[in-house]
Amino acid sequence: MNRTFQWIDERTGLSGPIRAFFNYPVPKYVHRNFLYTLGGLTLISFSLQVITGILLVFYYDPSTEGAYNSVDYITYILPLGWLVRGIHHYGASAMVILISLHMLRTYYYSAYKKPREINWLTGVLLLFLVLAFGFTGYLLPWDQKGYWATKVGTEIAGSVPMMGAYITKIMRGGADLGQATLTRFYATHVMLLPTAVALLIAVHIFQLRFHGMAPPITERAKAQSKKFLPFFPYWVVTDLIAGLGLLALLVYISYINRAPLEFPADPTSSNYLPRPEWYFLFFFQLLKYFPGKLEPVITIAIPLFIFGSMLLLPFIDTSEERRPWHKPVTTLVSIFYIVVILVFTYLAMAEFG
Ligand code: HEM
Numbered sequence: 001m002n003r004t005f006q007w008i009d010e011r012t013g014l015s016g017p018i019r020a021f022f023n024y025p026v027p028k029y030v031h032r033n034f035l036y037t038l039g040g041l042t043l044i045s046f047s048l049q050v051i052t053g054i055l056l057v058f059y060y061d062p063s064t065e066g067a068y069n070s071v072d073y074i075t076y077i078l079p080l081g082w083l084v085r086g087i088h089h090y091g092a093s094a095m096v097i098l099i100s101l102h103m104l105r106t107y108y109y110s111a112y113k114k115p116r117e118i119n120w121l122t123g124v125l126l127l128f129l130v131l132a133f134g135f136t137g138y139l140l141p142w143d144q145k146g147y148w149a150t151k152v153g154t155e156i157a158g159s160v161p162m163m164g165a166y167i168t169k170i171m172r173g174g175a176d177l178g179q180a181t182l183t184r185f186y187a188t189h190v191m192l193l194p195t196a197v198a199l200l201i202a203v204h205i206f207q208l209r210f211h212g213m214a215p216p217i218t219e220r221a222k223a224q225s226k227k228f229l230p231f232f233p234y235w236v237v238t239d240l241i242a243g244l245g246l247l248a249l250l251v252y253i254s255y256i257n258r259a260p261l262e263f264p265a266d267p268t269s270s271n272y273l274p275r276p277e278w279y280f281l282f283f284f285q286l287l288k289y290f291p292g293k294l295e296p297v298i299t300i301a302i303p304l305f306i307f308g309s310m311l312l313l314p315f316i317d318t319s320e321e322r323r324p325w326h327k328p329v330t331t332l333v334s335i336f337y338i339v340v341i342l343v344f345t346y347l348a349m350a351e352f353g
Contacts, residue, residue, distance in 0.1 A: 025228035026235055029221035030213055038102035040239035041246060043201065045095040048247065049133075050194060052088035060140070062186040064179050067142035068264040075261055086254020087247075092134055094246060096279045099130050107334060110322035111214035117314040119207040122200050124310045129197050134277050136189040142182065147265035148274035150185070151177055156287070159299045177267070217323045275352055282344035285351070306337075 009015045030036045059078060061070040074081035103123060106112060112120035139150040154177070158168035173180025216222050229235075266272075276284050283298070290298045309316075317330055324331045 022230070022232035022236070024209065024231040026231050027213055027216075027225050028227040028229055029216050029224040031229055031234050031238065032224070033221070034242075035105045036213075036235075037239055037242045038098060038105050040235070041242050042095065042098045042102050044239065044243035045091055045098055045246060046197065046201070048087060048091050048250070049095060052084050052091065053190065053194070055084045056088060057190060062140075062182060064142060064182055064265075067140060067182060068261075071141040071143075071261055075258060082258055083251065083254055086257075086259045087250045089259035090250050090253045092137060093278070094250065095130055096134065099127055103127060104334070106214075107330075108324045109214060109217055110317070110324075110327070110330075112314040112317075113214070113322065114314070114318065116207065116211055116214055119204060119211070120314050121311060122204045122207065124307065126197060126200050126204065128307065129193055129200070131279070133189065133193050133197075134279065136185045136193065138277055139182065139185045140189065141261055142265045143262040144265055144269070144272055145260075145262045145275060147177060147267070148272050149276045150181070152274045152284075153276065153280075154181075156295075156299050159295045161296060161300070215322065273352070278345065278349075281348035281352075282341045285344040285348035 005015070056074065059070055059074050059081070061067055071085070074085050076082070106120070106123065135150075135153060139146040154168050154171045157171055158164040160167055169175065171181070171184070172178075173184050216225055286302075287295065287298050313330075317327075319327075321327055
């Protein structure tokens with residue numbers, strides 16, 4: 001075995017960089033705080049999505065005639081198909097939850113401040129792309145839920161002043177939903193987004209290694225900031241244990257609750273109530289209070305403002321202060337957003353029953 005490694009190393013020179021990667025010293029306070037596992041868990045959930053996604057592609061048929069039947073076959077007939085689809089289906093929600101919690105952790109620890117601006121910016125883009133994963137994946141089973149939610153979603157994009165109709169047409173690949181829409185969503189979901197996310201994660205992790213972890217915010221952690229432990233085994237093992245816990249949870253949920261599949265998409269049904277994935281519900285609910293000409297306030301102005309302010313945050317909040325309890329503005333703004341999202345998600349859920 002040793003001779004094989006030596007043979008490979010003499011030809012590739014990889015052992016040096018690999019050793020440096022795993023021996024990288026990480027401050028001791030990081031190992032003691034489970035909030036620092038959220039980034040690693042997001043990475044593990046992305047890896048699970050990629051593995052289960054590749055397995056699904058072997059059986060999924062990306063045509064309007066075959067998509068529904070292939071998903072039905074995977075869920076109810078293919079051995080362990082329910083498990084692979086279940087992990088992929090519930091894993092998508094887990095990834096949205098984990099990336100949001102990870103973002104909140106870095107936000108409250110002011111980890112976006114100089115010199116970690118690029119780390120934060122790649123993070124914001126990753127959040128956007130993860131939501132795009134959810135939006136494009138929802139249509140793929142070609143059932144009533146995915147069809148009608150996508151119809152509404154692409155209509156909402158049409159409310160952009162001047163370019164709206166054009167954007168809707170690009171997203172749908174025509175005037176209405178059809179084969180071109182499914183092909184575009186499929187290509188985006190399985191090719192474009194995974195490539196973009198993988199590249200951004202590489203930049204994100206490289207930045208992390210380049211700058212090291214942001215300084216701690218509590219006195220107790222500060223006292224440990226001069227002590228270090230190697231990345232392997234300490235951090236790797238903690239993240240892997242957390243990852244196994246996540247996988248076990250996803251297997252359990254997939255077992256007790258098969259990933260849902262409604263009736264096949266029926267473009268002629270007139271009484272179907274469109275319902276998006278739970279993490280878009282608050283947005284959907286807010287839209288109801290801004291009908292007609294006011295719609296672009298919710299569809300364009302507010303998302304632009306939120307993503308814009310997130311991108312600008314490291315350049316606006318440039319003070320040295322990192323403790324959230326000494327930064328009332330950023331802390332209260334985040335609490336306001338969280339309350340709005342929770343309240344409107346609740347209202348939407350209550351309405352859908
Ligand atoms: C696929 C998505 C993502 C992956 C795989 C990922 C992964 C990671 C990992 C492994 C870490 C180090 C451990 C930790 O702090 O938990 C980290 C740190 C960081 N992440 Fe992410 N992340 C993602 C998305 C985001 C998002 C959405 C944001 C914010 C908008 C963000 C901002 C940051 C920042 C600022 C740090 C540095 C933390 C520090 O120095 O204390 N990340 N990320």
